[in-house]
């Protein structure tokens with residue numbers, strides 16, 4: 001059969017493939033160039049950045065819940081103790097798992113008897129610095145927050161204060177520790193105080209991000225680019241947080257309520 005096109009059938013396809021390859025090389029090298037430029041910008045800024053890039057200070061401690069090593073130890077024990085849930089099946093640490101960045105590695109939290117909760121478990125590293133607690137900021141302090149998951153039927157389904165106090169009283173360590181730390185038998189209020197004291201020790205300090213201020217090689221090229229997006233287009237840096245926790249919070253709460 002006679003060929004009707006101009007030239008061999010594969011030549012157009014070949015030309016197209018060459019152009020496409022050339023274009024991708026150009027796009028990739030332009031992207032690599034901008035990644036390098038962003039990283040250089042971060043390198044030149046790290047010493048002066050107004051937000052982050054310094055090790056966190058000690059968190060604020062409320063006057064009525066001073067830290068003591070014994071209180072922190074008590075809070076640590078309570079945090080990982082499944083006796084805080086009705087059938088002793090779940091502890092705070094089941095969802096805020098130290099092996100998973102004090103979260104649970106799941107899109108939605110899994111509560112009492114496998115109840116899938118509506119929200120994701122936030123990491124509680126540095127929660128001591130939050131202006132308020134929970135995604136919608138509905139608890140003012142760590143002390144206020146701590147009783148929430150215990151009493152929620154879907155989360156830990158706590159046995160109720162009376163039964164919980166009996167359980168703690170029956171344990172020689174708890175009986176002695178509550179008396180020594182709070183000067184009284186266990187109460188729900190003191191459980192919350194001890195948990196909060198423990199949580200105020202969960203401060204992440206020596207990360208590569210913390211070291212970036214003095215060491216330009218602490219972050220990788222892509223991490224530096226992530227930081228550019230975080231501070232720039234993402235508008236995630238501190239001033240926006242303040243806005244969220246101030247005027248934006250009621251708007252956010254209305255939005256969150258519809259989820």
Ligand code: HEC
Nearest residue numbers: 091092095109110111119120121122127133134135149155
């Ligand atoms: C079933 C999983 C689960 C358990 C158990 C659990 N949490 Fe949480 N935690 C969550 C989820 C989900 C949220 C977010 C809920 C929301 O914002 O409405 C949360 C939020 C928090 C926050 C707020 C953090 C922030 O950044 O706002 C703190 C603090 C916290 N939990 C501590 C505790 C403590 C203390 C206990 C034990 C008494 C506990 N959690 C038990 C899943 C859990």
